[in-house]
Amino acid sequence: MANIKKPQHFARTTATALMLVWAAMVSWAAEPDTTGYKKFRFGGYGEMMANFKDYGINRFYGHSEGNTKQHHNTVSIPRFVVAFDYKFTPKWVLGAEIEFESGGTGTAYELENTENGEYETEVEKGGEVALEQLHLTRLIVPEFNVRAGHLIVPIGLTNAHHEPINFFGTSRPEGETTIIPCTWHETGLEFLGAFGSGLARFDYEAMIVAGPNPNGFDRNNWVKGGKQGLFEEDNFSCPAYVARLNYTGVPGLRLGAALYYCADVGKNCDKLVTYDEIGKIPVTICSLDAQFVNEYITARANWLTGTVAHADLVGAKNGKLSNKAGYSRLAPVAHRAVAWNAEVGLNLKSIAGGNRNFPVVYPFAQYEYYNSQEKGEGMDVMDARCQVSKWSVGLNWRALPNLVVKADYTTRQIGTSKIFGKGTYNSENEFGIGIAYVGWFTKK
Numbered sequence: 001m002a003n004i005k006k007p008q009h010f011a012r013t014t015a016t017a018l019m020l021v022w023a024a025m026v027s028w029a030a031e032p033d034t035t036g037y038k039k040f041r042f043g044g045y046g047e048m049m050a051n052f053k054d055y056g057i058n059r060f061y062g063h064s065e066g067n068t069k070q071h072h073n074t075v076s077i078p079r080f081v082v083a084f085d086y087k088f089t090p091k092w093v094l095g096a097e098i099e100f101e102s103g104g105t106g107t108a109y110e111l112e113n114t115e116n117g118e119y120e121t122e123v124e125k126g127g128e129v130a131l132e133q134l135h136l137t138r139l140i141v142p143e144f145n146v147r148a149g150h151l152i153v154p155i156g157l158t159n160a161h162h163e164p165i166n167f168f169g170t171s172r173p174e175g176e177t178t179i180i181p182c183t184w185h186e187t188g189l190e191f192l193g194a195f196g197s198g199l200a201r202f203d204y205e206a207m208i209v210a211g212p213n214p215n216g217f218d219r220n221n222w223v224k225g226g227k228q229g230l231f232e233e234d235n236f237s238c239p240a241y242v243a244r245l246n247y248t249g250v251p252g253l254r255l256g257a258a259l260y261y262c263a264d265v266g267k268n269c270d271k272l273v274t275y276d277e278i279g280k281i282p283v284t285i286c287s288l289d290a291q292f293v294n295e296y297i298t299a300r301a302n303w304l305t306g307t308v309a310h311a312d313l314v315g316a317k318n319g320k321l322s323n324k325a326g327y328s329r330l331a332p333v334a335h336r337a338v339a340w341n342a343e344v345g346l347n348l349k350s351i352a353g354g355n356r357n358f359p360v361v362y363p364f365a366q367y368e369y370y371n372s373q374e375k376g377e378g379m380d381v382m383d384a385r386c387q388v389s390k391w392s393v394g395l396n397w398r399a400l401p402n403l404v405v406k407a408d409y410t411t412r413q414i415g416t417s418k419i420f421g422k423g424t425y426n427s428e429n430e431f432g433i434g435i436a437y438v439g440w441f442t443k444k
Contacts, residue, residue: 002088002186003098007133008034010338011101011431013038013409016238017270018356018426028365032410035288035419035441036443036444037085037087037443037444038087038440039086039087039444040084040087040443040444041085041440041442041443041444042082042083042084042183042440042441042442043082043083043084043438043439043440043441044080044081044082044083044097044251044399044438044439044441045079045081045083045163045164045165045304045436045437045438045439045443046077046079046080046081046164046436046437047078047079047164047434047435047436048076048078048405048431048435048436049075049076049170049171049235049432049433049434049435050074050075050076050332050344050433051073051074051075051076051170051430051431051436052071052073052164052394052430052431052432052433053071053072053073053074053429053430054069054070054071054428054429054430055068055069055070055426055428055429055430056068056070056072056106056270056436057066057072057243057295059414059425059428060220060383060385063426064067064148064392065425065426066385066415066424066425066426066428067412067414067425067426067428068426069426072133072347073153073215075341076102076327077102077173078101078102078289079099079100079101080099080100081099081100081132082097082098083097083098083099083133084096087306088164090139090416091138092137092138092331093136093137093139094135094137095133095134095135095136095137096131096133096134096135097131097132097133097134098129098130098131098323099128099130099131099132099183100128100129100131100246101128101129101130102128105238106374108404113362115286121409123390126202127430129196130185130229130301131150131185131205131297132150132152132183132185132420133148133149133150133151133152133185134150135147135148135149135150135151135190135215136148136353136358137148137201140310140343141192141193142193142194142195143194143195144191144193145191146188146189146190146191146192147189147190147192147224147279148188149187150185150186150187150266151185151186151187151188151190151207151209152183152184152185153181153185153186153207153240153242154186154205154242154244154258155184155242155244155258155260155285155287155303155304155344156176156180156182156258156287156289156302156304157173157176157256157287157300157301158173158176158177158182158183158302159176159181159182159183159184160244160256160258160289161166161291162182162413162435163184163435163438164404164435164438165402165404165437165438167300168298168342168343168345168362168364168394168395168406168408169343169364169366169406169408169410169432170319170391170394170406170408170432170433171327171432171434173302173339173341173366174368174370174388174390175273175304175339175340175341175368175369175370175388176337176339176341176370177218177224177366178221178222178224178370178372179221179222179224179304179338179370179372180222180223180224180285180304180338181221181223181224181227181339184227184252186209186210186227186228186234186240187209187210187211188207188208188209188210188239189207189208189209190205190206190207191205191206191207192205192206193205197248199245199248199249199290200249201248201249202247202248202249203244203245203248203311204243204244204245204246205242205243205244205245205352206241206242206244206355207241207242207243207287208239208241208306209239209240209260210234210235210236210239210240210268211235211236211239211240211267211268211283212227212228212229212262212264212265212268212272212283213226213227213228213230213235213265213268213269213276214226214239214265214266214275214287214308214314214318215269215270215306215318215325215327216312216316216327217314217315217330217331217333217384218315218327218328218329218330218331218333219315219331219333219334219372219373219386220322220328220330220372220373220386221284221372222306222308222330222333222334222337223285223306223308223337224257225227225268225327225328226265228268228312230326231270232436233287234424235267235268235269236268237267237268238262238263238264238265238266238267238268239262239271240261240262240283241260241261241262242258242259242260242261243258243259244256244258244303245257245405246257250352251289252293252294253290253292254290254291254292255287255289255290256287256288257286257288257327258286258287258289259284259286260283260285260286260306261282261283261284261285262282262283263280263281263282264280265281265308266278266279266280266281266360270325275313275317276314276316277313278310278314278317279310280309281310281314282307282308282309283305283306284307285305286304286305286306287302287303287304288302288303288304289301289302289303291300295347295350296350296351297303297344297345297346297347297348298343298344298345298347298362299342299343299344299345299391300339300341300342300343301340301341301342301343301427302339302341302342303339303340304334304338304339304340304372305337305338305339306336307335307336307337308334308336308339310377310407311332311334311335311376311377311380312332312333312335312376312378312379312380313330313378314333315333315380316331316333318331318333318339319331330374331380332373332378332380332381332382334372334373334374334376334377334397335375335376335377336375337370337372337373337374338369338374339368339369339370339371340368340369340370341366341367341368341369341370342366342413343364343365343367343392344364344365345352345362345363345364345396346363346364347360347361347362348360348361348363349361352385354403355422359397359398359399360398360429361396361397361398362395362396362398363393363394363395364393364394364395364408365391365392365393365394366390366391366392366393366408367390367391367392367419368389368392369390369418369419370388371386371387371388372386373386374387378396379383384414384424384425385414385415387414387416387423387426388412388413388414389413389416389417389418389419390410390411390412390413390421391410391411392408392409392410392411393408393409394406394407394408394409395407395408400437402437402438402439403436403437403438404433404435404436405433405435406432406433406434406435406436407431407433407434408431408432409429409430409431409432410416410429410431410432411427411428411429411440412428414426
């Protein structure tokens with residue numbers, strides 16, 4: 001009995017307290033609705049693309065100099081998302097998004113406790129169908145509202161604004177989508193609202209959601225694989241706390257800052273004793289982002305970084321997980337990862353004087369640096385092939401306000417942090433074309 005730990009009540013007590021706060025507020029009056037529909041709206045977004053590449057499919061094991069110089073082309077439908085909002089009353093709103101990724105139905109995992117805790121998998125088809133959002137919102141006042149359910153975790157610019165017309169390239173920014181989940185969605189409780197006026201306008205989100213599972217942390221994607229959803233129930237033994245604040249006081253300008261913290265991700269692992277010898281494993285992620293839009297220019301920038309405590313010990317444990325677990329088991333896990341990007345596009349129609357016959361075309365340039373192995377811990381040696389410096393240039397044609405045809409050329413320098421210059425390993429170059437749309441198809 002000496003080895004049995006005392007129950008941890010923190011997560012349960014916190015969640016209960018928040019739910020009691022919510023219950024105490026439901027009698028408040030809601031503000032008049034200003035969202036443009038009375039009862040129901042239905043819509044969604046999607047992307048289609050083709051890529052023409054001059055490199056192979058395995059940067060790490062394909063060749064000692066990085067990816068082999070081997071041409072191959074791909075076509076894909078990265079995502080098709082359907083969304084709807086329904087108002088039970090003007091005060092209670094149900095929202096949902098369902099994502100069909102790469103046209104598939106995903107992979108089923110089970111932890112079979114009758115067979116000594118072995119993992120069992122059943123693969124039906126490539127791709128995934130995911131419930132990206134499902135939440136019930138209680139509208140109270142503009143400054144304070146409450147939402148519960150499956151929520152978007154607004155860390156980084158792309159998660160907070162993930163629709164495909166909100167970035168210039170044919171693909172989502174690589175840095176964010178490499179080191180954290182994107183789109184990141186977890187189940188929990190959220191407080192949100194907007195306040196201020198004139199030059200002092202802000203909006204915010206604060207939430208408690210299921211924390212990450214460190215079984216999925218690895219060398220190539222840092223904490224991205226820790227997103228829960230592998231099983232029918234998510235572990236909530238140690239929740240994550242998320243906060244985001246946006247400044248919108250200057251027309252066309254939006255500045256955002258976000259923070260993510262989970263005090264001990266080890267409590268959220270598949271088998272609860274895996275990381276007991278390590279002790280607490282806190283994870284912290286923060287991001288800063290900006291966007292400026294006027295009739296001539298659209299510019300965006302984002303910086304994201306974070307840390308995993310005892311990352312060397314986590315990586316060592318993950319390398320010993322069952323090969324049936326569905327995790328990559330690639331070590332080492334970095335103590336710190338980083339990603340930042342900036343892009344700018346010019347509206348040629350406005351520059352040309354707004355001629356009604358001139359198409360809305362944006363030539364753009366984008367730079368990214370990211371590294372899932374920015375800094376190690378203990379005796380771990382970081383892999384330089386995770387260090388990527390990437391340039392993209394291209395055109396976006398806005399055939400309709402919410403439909404964009406994209407084309408871009410991308411070059412990656414591997415094993416360097418230099419904005420210009422050659423990397424240590426073979427470069428990777430590709431040309432991409434794509435179509436993206438977003439919109440509400442019907443409102444009632």
